[in-house]
Amino acid sequence: MRLWGPRSLGVALGVFMTIGFALQLWGGPFQRRLPGLQLRQSWASTPRPAVPSCLPRQRLVFLKTHKSGSSSVLSLLHRYGDRHGLRFALPARYQFGYPKLFQASRVKGYRPQGGGTQPPFHILCHHMRFNLKEVLQVMPSDSFFFSIVRDPAALARSAFSYYKSTSSAFRKSPSLAAFLDNPRAFYQPGARGDHYARNLLWFDFGLPFPPEMRTKRGNPHPPRDPNPPQLPSGVGARALTLDPNALFHPIPTVADGHSQTSSSASLDLGSSSFIQWNLAWLDSVFDLVLVAEYFDESLVLLADALCWGLDDVVGFMHNAQAGGGQGGSAVGDGGLTAEDRQLSARARAWNNLDWALYVHFNRSLWARIKQYGQSRLDSAVAALRARREALAKHCLVGGEALDPKYITDRRFRPFQFGSGKVLGYVLRSGLSLQDQEECGRLATPELQYKDKLDAKQFPPAVSVPLKTSRLPSP
Numbered sequence: 472m473r474l475w476g477p478r479s480l481g482v483a484l485g486v487f488m489t490i491g492f493a494l495q496l497w498g499g500p501f502q503r504r505l506p507g508l509q510l511r512q513s514w515a516s517t518p519r520p521a522v523p524s525c526l527p528r529q530r531l532v533f534l535k536t537h538k539s540g541s542s543s544v545l546s547l548l549h550r551y552g553d554r555h556g557l558r559f560a561l562p563a564r565y566q567f568g569y570p571k572l573f574q575a576s577r578v579k580g581y582r583p584q585g586g587g588t589q590p591p592f593h594i595l596c597h598h599m600r601f602n603l604k605e606v607l608q609v610m611p612s613d614s615f616f617f618s619i620v621r622d623p624a625a626l627a628r629s630a631f632s633y634y635k636s637t638s639s640a641f642r643k644s645p646s647l648a649a650f651l652d653n654p655r656a657f658y659q660p661g662a663r664g665d666h667y668a669r670n671l672l673w674f675d676f677g678l679p680f681p682p683e684m685r686t687k688r689g690n691p692h693p694p695r696d697p698n699p700p701q702l703p704s705g706v707g708a709r710a711l712t713l714d715p716n717a718l719f720h721p722i723p724t725v726a727d728g729h730s731q732t733s734s735s736a737s738l739d740l741g742s743s744s745f746i747q748w749n750l751a752w753l754d755s756v757f758d759l760v761l762v763a764e765y766f767d768e769s770l771v772l773l774a775d776a777l778c779w780g781l782d783d784v785v786g787f788m789h790n791a792q793a794g795g796g797q798g799g800s801a802v803g804d805g806g807l808t809a810e811d812r813q814l815s816a817r818a819r820a821w822n823n824l825d826w827a828l829y830v831h832f833n834r835s836l837w838a839r840i841k842q843y844g845q846s847r848l849d850s851a852v853a854a855l856r857a858r859r860e861a862l863a864k865h866c867l868v869g870g871e872a873l874d875p876k877y878i879t880d881r882r883f884r885p886f887q888f889g890s891g892k893v894l895g896y897v898l899r900s901g902l903s904l905q906d907q908e909e910c911g912r913l914a915t916p917e918l919q920y921k922d923k924l925d926a927k928q929f930p931p932a933v934s935v936p937l938k939t940s941r942l943p944s945p
């Protein structure tokens with residue numbers, strides 16, 4: 472029996488060739504990773520040159536700040552490192568001794584120089600309180616240093632919900648509004664977990680605090696370097712200044728005896744040399760600081776700076792709390808009630824150092840966007856969003872983040888902490904094996920992914936059972 476006549480064979484061949492050609496056209500680089508997906512948009516408006524003009528950067532230091540969208544960034548670093556077989560500098564558990572300053576000895580498998588050869592680390596990216604001197608014991612000074620900031624108003628909302636029972640200040644106060652109405656009634660510098668309640672970004676960046684903000688029970692913040700480094704004029708000079716033995720802390724705090732009132736308004740953001748010094752120091756250390764409110768714009772700049780493809784930075788939002796900011800409130804506060812606007816203003820005033828940090832890096836981001844080109848950025852952001860949407864539709868039940876009650880597979884259930892529910896993802900059934908793997912990577916929460924990388928990097932020693940019968944008799 473003949474199944475195919477010459478006519479039907481010709482038609483079939485034509486159909487296959489058309490599909491194949493369309494896949495070539497539409498698939499782009501992502502097609503190779505997710506063969507089940509047919510994506511129409513190419514990443515860039517201009518085709519990529521056959522020989523790239525830059526080498527992808529693979530030595531990275533990401534300062535994972537709290538409640539700022541950092542888990543979404545971690546997700547893409549985990550995936551990139553996993554795919555390329557890079558070595559992560561990992562903590563024993565999930566953080567590097569936080570809230571203490573980072574110490575190199577906290578890195579699994581770290582051996583001090585002279586302590587034997589070890590393959591170098593590529594990526595350092597888990598929660599820490601930044602401490603450059605020690606970071607440079609682990610990572611080369613020409614690594615790409617980056618971080619992320621978020622509007623302190625959105626961050627305060629997120630932190631209040633998440634750290635309600637961890638920070639003594641938050642625990643004592645019935646609501647964020649009540650807290651911000653009179654923070655000093657609840658907040659005691661140095662009390663347990665109270666770094667979560669004020670200037671958390673500043674704290675995470677490892678910066679010193681001005682005298683009136685220091686704890687009365689001893690300064691939890693770094694002691695001042697008696698010989699603070701001079702910033703060279705023209706920043707971006709990490710390679711020149713990052714001698715780990717010379718640099719301890721960015722700048723002196725406000726000089727002793729300098730009288731400052733304890734009012735949060737006393738640090739004038741425009742003129743405070745204290746703040747400006749610290750920001751200039753950060754500029755000299757960090758190559759890029761992302762802004763949560765402009766997450767996708769930030770990702771495009773990140774991909775550009777790292778010489779990565781946009782497909783390397785596409786991913787899903789992680790660690791969002793149900794009913795939370797979910798993307799953060801835009802700085803413009805559009806659509807907020809008068810009460811919400813007042814709360815935001817109070818949060819920014821209370822977190823005045825973070826606000827200065829945020830304003831500074833928001834400005835730098837937009838200066839970079841201008842350099843990159845607004846319309847070029849717009850099309851890259853549109854492509855990134857289209858790709859994310861296609862991935863979400865293809866990979867996820869409901870195409871979006873879900874309440875944890877629906878997530879029964881422990882590999883994908885995010886760690887639940889705080890007073891809100893942390894959302895996560897459920898994979899669609901019927902995915903091909905390869906898509907299960909890729910979609911699984913995108914959906915895996917940070918703790919599970921860290922465990923997976925840990926197991927890959929430190930495989931459990933295989934214990935060979937002793938065959939006593941073969942042991943030589945004594």
Ligand SMILES: Nc1ncnc2c1ncn2[C@@H]1O[C@H](COP(=O)(O)OS(=O)(=O)O)[C@@H](OP(=O)(O)O)[C@H]1O
Pocket residue numbers: 536537538539540541542543625628629630763764766788789790791792793795796797798799
């Ligand atoms: N892509 C993107 N853009 C903007 N905002 C984002 C993004 N991804 C996560 N988020 C929000 O960031 C909050 C979680 O931050 P982190 O992951 O840094 O938290 S943690 O410190 O690691 O627990 C959490 O905020 P809340 O939902 O307000 O709590 C997330 O919704």
